[in-house]
Amino acid sequence: MAGPWSMVKQSTLMHLCFAISYFTSGLIINTVQCVLYFGLKPFNKRLYRKIGYYLCYSFYSQLVFLADWWSGSTLYVYISDEDLKHCGKEHVLLLMNHTYEVDWLVGWMFCEKVGVLGNCKAYAKKVIQYISTVGWAWKFAEFVFLERSFDKDKEIIGRQIKEIMDYPDPVWLLLNAEGTRFTEKKHEASIKFARDRGMVELKHHLIPRTKGFTASLPELRNRGVILDIQLAINKDSPIKPTIFNILNGKPIEAHMHVRRITYDQVPEDETQAAEWLQELFRQKDIMQESFHKHGDFFTGSNVIRKVPVKLQPRLQTLINMVAWNVLTVVPMTYYLLQLLISGEFMYFSIGASILTAFYGLMVKAIGMSKISKASSYGSEKKNGHSLHNGSSTNETTKTK
Numbered sequence: 001m002a003g004p005w006s007m008v009k010q011s012t013l014m015h016l017c018f019a020i021s022y023f024t025s026g027l028i029i030n031t032v033q034c035v036l037y038f039g040l041k042p043f044n045k046r047l048y049r050k051i052g053y054y055l056c057y058s059f060y061s062q063l064v065f066l067a068d069w070w071s072g073s074t075l076y077v078y079i080s081d082e083d084l085k086h087c088g089k090e091h092v093l094l095l096m097n098h099t100y101e102v103d104w105l106v107g108w109m110f111c112e113k114v115g116v117l118g119n120c121k122a123y124a125k126k127v128i129q130y131i132s133t134v135g136w137a138w139k140f141a142e143f144v145f146l147e148r149s150f151d152k153d154k155e156i157i158g159r160q161i162k163e164i165m166d167y168p169d170p171v172w173l174l175l176n177a178e179g180t181r182f183t184e185k186k187h188e189a190s191i192k193f194a195r196d197r198g199m200v201e202l203k204h205h206l207i208p209r210t211k212g213f214t215a216s217l218p219e220l221r222n223r224g225v226i227l228d229i230q231l232a233i234n235k236d237s238p239i240k241p242t243i244f245n246i247l248n249g250k251p252i253e254a255h256m257h258v259r260r261i262t263y264d265q266v267p268e269d270e271t272q273a274a275e276w277l278q279e280l281f282r283q284k285d286i287m288q289e290s291f292h293k294h295g296d297f298f299t300g301s302n303v304i305r306k307v308p309v310k311l312q313p314r315l316q317t318l319i320n321m322v323a324w325n326v327l328t329v330v331p332m333t334y335y336l337l338q339l340l341i342s343g344e345f346m347y348f349s350i351g352a353s354i355l356t357a358f359y360g361l362m363v364k365a366i367g368m369s370k371i372s373k374a375s376s377y378g379s380e381k382k383n384g385h386s387l388h389n390g391s392s393t394n395e396t397t398k399t400k
Helices: 004-009 012-039 045-070 081-086 103-113 126-130 134-140 150-164 184-196 211-220 243-247 270-294 315-341 345-369
Strands: 074-078 092-096 120-125 144-146 172-175 225-232 253-261
Touching: 012 045, 012 134, 012 315, 012 345, 045 103, 045 134, 045 243, 045 315, 074 103, 081 253, 092 103, 103 120, 103 172, 103 225, 103 253, 120 126, 120 134, 126 134, 126 144, 144 150, 150 211, 172 211, 211 270, 225 270, 315 345
Parallel strands: 074 253, 092 172, 092 225, 120 144, 120 172
Antiparallel strands: 225 253
C-alpha cells in the first residue's frame, strides 16, 4: 500500500498545481521572449540570447525538477574524465538513441547538471512552433524547424545552424537520427528496409536517416564536437520509464554512456559521412545489446569500461520550481477562494474552468509523449520525398 507521501504525489490536486505553474509560467516566459524578440534581438542579438538562456532554463528546469526531486530518479553517466572536462564548454551535436518516452527528459537531466539546459536545442517538426508555451519557447529560442521536404530543409538547416553556432555560450543541438521513437512496429519496418538494401539489421535501433546529418556537417565542422549518447534502462524494472510515472513520483534509473567525437573523425565526403553514421549506430546497437544481456555497456561490446558517475540534483531546479509555484499557484488559489467566499460564483466558475483547462492540457501533453503517439517510420512519403532518408532527422513531439 502506498504511503501518505506517495498518495500526495499521485493526487490530482498536486498534478493540477504542476499544470498551473508550468503553463502559466510558460505563457509569462513566452510573453517576455516575444517582447525581447522584436524589441531587443534586432539591436543586440548577443544580449537577447544571453537573456534567452535564463528564460528557457526557468521553463525547462521545472520538468527536470519532476525527475530529480519529485520522483527521485537516478542517472548514471559513463564518461571519461577528459570528456567530462569539456562538457558545458563547447558547442555540441548530440547523437542519441530515441528509445524511451522519457529519453529527452533524461537528456535534460544531464544537460542541467553540466550547465547547458537553457541552450538545449533540437531539430523539430515545423508544426511544433505553433504549440502554445513549449512551441513558442522553441521558436524564440531558434530551434531548427523542418518541413520534411529535403529541398527546403537543406537550406533551413544550413542557415539555422549558422545562427546557432554564433551563440555566445555553448549550445547543445539534439539530432535524433532514427527520426522517430523506437517501437516494435517501426522496428519491423526498419528491418525490412535494411534487408531490401542489403544493410546490417539493428536489433535495438531503427536504421538512422542520414541526410539531415550530412546536410548539417558543413556548418558544424570546426565549431564544436559530437557527443555520442547511448541511453539504456533496465527492461525488467518494475517502474516503466514514462512521464506519467515520473509525475506520480515513481523513480526511474537510467544509464547513459557518453563519448566525445571530434569532427576530424567524420569523413568529409557526404557518402562516407552517411556510412560513418550507419556504423556508429551499429556500434550503439552492440552496446545496447550488451546492457540488456549483461547489465552494462561494456562486457559484450569491447568498449573501454568506465566507472559510472551518479549525478546529483542541483538546488537551482528546486528553487526555480518553488518560486514559480509561489508566483502562480498561491495567488490563483487566493483569488479563487476570495471569489468563492464573496459569492461571485460565475467568476469563480470561470477561474476554475481555466485551471481545469490547464490540467487537461497537461494530460494531453503527456498523452502526446507516449510511444504510441510517435510518428511513423520508413516508407511513408511527404512532399515527394521518402521520410527515411529525407531531411527530417528528428521527431520531437514530446511534451517539454
